[in-house]
Amino acid sequence: MTTLWFERALLPEGWADSVRVTLDTGRISAVETGATPRPDDGRHAIALPGLANLHCHGFQRGMAGLSETRGRPDDDFWSWREIMYRFLDRLTPEDIAAINALAFVEMMESGFTRVAEFHYLHNDADGRRYADPAEMAGAVIAAANESGIGLTLLPVFYAHGDFGGAPPASGQRRFLSDVDGFATLVEVSRTKLPADAAFGIAPHSLRAVTAEELAAILPLAEGGPIHIHAAEQMREVEASLAWSGQRPVEWLLNNADIDARWCLVHATHLTDDECDRLAASGAVAGLCPVTEANLGDGIFPADRYLAAGGAIGIGTDSNILIDAAGELRALEYSQRLRDCRRAMLGSETTPSIGERLFREALAGGARATHAGTGIAVGQPADFFTLAADDPIFAGADQRTILDRWIFAARTPVIDGVWRAGREWVAGGRHIARDVVAARYCTVVEALLA
Ligand code: ZN
Numbered sequence: 001m002t003t004l005w006f007e008r009a010l011l012p013e014g015w016a017d018s019v020r021v022t023l024d025t026g027r028i029s030a031v032e033t034g035a036t037p038r039p040d041d042g043r044h045a046i047a048l049p050g051l052a053n054l055h056c057h058g059f060q061r062g063m064a065g066l067s068e069t070r071g072r073p074d075d076d077f078w079s080w081r082e083i084m085y086r087f088l089d090r091l092t093p094e095d096i097a098a099i100n101a102l103a104f105v106e107m108m109e110s111g112f113t114r115v116a117e118f119h120y121l122h123n124d125a126d127g128r129r130y131a132d133p134a135e136m137a138g139a140v141i142a143a144a145n146e147s148g149i150g151l152t153l154l155p156v157f158y159a160h161g162d163f164g165g166a167p168p169a170s171g172q173r174r175f176l177s178d179v180d181g182f183a184t185l186v187e188v189s190r191t192k193l194p195a196d197a198a199f200g201i202a203p204h205s206l207r208a209v210t211a212e213e214l215a216a217i218l219p220l221a222e223g224g225p226i227h228i229h230a231a232e233q234m235r236e237v238e239a240s241l242a243w244s245g246q247r248p249v250e251w252l253l254n255n256a257d258i259d260a261r262w263c264l265v266h267a268t269h270l271t272d273d274e275c276d277r278l279a280a281s282g283a284v285a286g287l288c289p290v291t292e293a294n295l296g297d298g299i300f301p302a303d304r305y306l307a308a309g310g311a312i313g314i315g316t317d318s319n320i321l322i323d324a325a326g327e328l329r330a331l332e333y334s335q336r337l338r339d340c341r342r343a344m345l346g347s348e349t350t351p352s353i354g355e356r357l358f359r360e361a362l363a364g365g366a367r368a369t370h371a372g373t374g375i376a377v378g379q380p381a382d383f384f385t386l387a388a389d390d391p392i393f394a395g396a397d398q399r400t401i402l403d404r405w406i407f408a409a410r411t412p413v414i415d416g417v418w419r420a421g422r423e424w425v426a427g428g429r430h431i432a433r434d435v436v437a438a439r440y441c442t443v444v445e446a447l448l449a
Helices: 058-063 077-088 093-110 135-147 179-191 211-221 234-244 248-255 272-281 289-294 302-307 324-339 353-369 401-408 433-448
Strands: 002-011 014-024 027-032 042-049 051-056 112-119 150-157 226-230 262-266 284-287 311-314 383-386 414-419 422-426
Touching: 051 093, 051 262, 051 284, 051 311, 051 353, 058 077, 058 093, 058 433, 093 112, 093 135, 093 324, 093 414, 093 422, 093 433, 112 135, 112 353, 112 414, 135 150, 135 179, 150 179, 179 211, 226 248, 234 248, 248 262, 248 272, 272 302, 284 353, 289 324, 302 311, 302 324, 311 324, 311 353, 324 353, 324 401, 353 401
Parallel strands: 002 042, 051 112, 112 150, 226 262, 262 284, 284 311
Antiparallel strands: 002 014, 014 027, 042 383, 383 414, 414 422
16 A cells, blocks of 8 residues: 655545545545645645546657648648658557557656557558457557556547548558458457456548448447547538538437547537537547647637537647647637637636646546546546646645646646556656667667668
8 A cells, every 4th residue: 555645636526735645456545635744655746637648649659740841832631641641651560569658658747647549550561450450459558558558449440531431542551440350350459458448449530431330330339438530620521511411520410329438539620509519418529739730620619619518638649749738728729819818718617727628638538538537535546746846836826736737837847647556757757768768769760761
């Protein structure tokens, strides 16, 4: 058993002072407030529950910064996707393990204690299944184990190149499955999961799956989460309208029984009606504001959606920059830039933007990744601490701690991260950082040689 004492901690019911937390076999077994520290307590300043990163393609971390050069006057998401397809063409399972491991280490250092890997790179470089159909999933799992991050594995079903069952492009050959092959992949992947992993499925998008295939694969989730990319790009919305007369989110709401099991990733381009219906459905909108800005996707109507009671979570998606606070900051700033206003996403009960967004992302992230959350008895011992001696916290009271961290901290101010009761990040550095970073450098240098 380990005991930790915090000057302040964000508990499910709100901020509390002098909090002692007891950890036992990976979970929180006791929480006392107003406690006097004991000599053998590990002492820290400010404790926050770990966030879930609900949308990630870990391998894309290996190409971060390689597509920020102007290639042609109309560069957009689709030209970025061509670069991404060329990058992934040669990746081996060992490369995937090395790149994901660094991405996961960086996530832990930024305050994420769980990641939902939207895993679509299944086949070898020629587009054939590996002898072990879940070879690539195994590489992702190995990376999660090495980093200590909690894993929600979401094998992706990908069969087509566009709406209506269009044939796939050659750059998509490493993603492809038919329904039977996907069922096998799901079955084998499940056998490899670590003890506290969660598991769901991810039909890639309505571009990659037909209505019949979607209906056929949904039972494979077996009660786990179902994630799908939707309405990230206007070209996608227009193609959906041409195919079905309905927009992607509209089609899903009308045809796919969207409820709290679902996470619609991006959901950027919504009509007011779609926005309100999605908010009422119980599904989580999986927002990736840093990637969405990087790819020029558009702006999610977060003000309207949150006002309607919608659930959100955040994801690092392309991993162009892994930064939990940065995702929350970019979400708020996108609304301000659109409307020329300030302080958009606070609420009457939680006026602090940082605290509101953190709490929403915490709850939505847990729902979308099927994981427990919060510094509370019975929950996984997943939390992180902020270094209160950083000048950014000078004179801080609890009403501004999260705003200071999210909007104003220049240097990383997370000093410790615990996952399943183990301290994986100490003094701001992940305990496996050196080994993982060295291997990553070797792998990426070879890929780019
Ligand atoms: Zn994605």
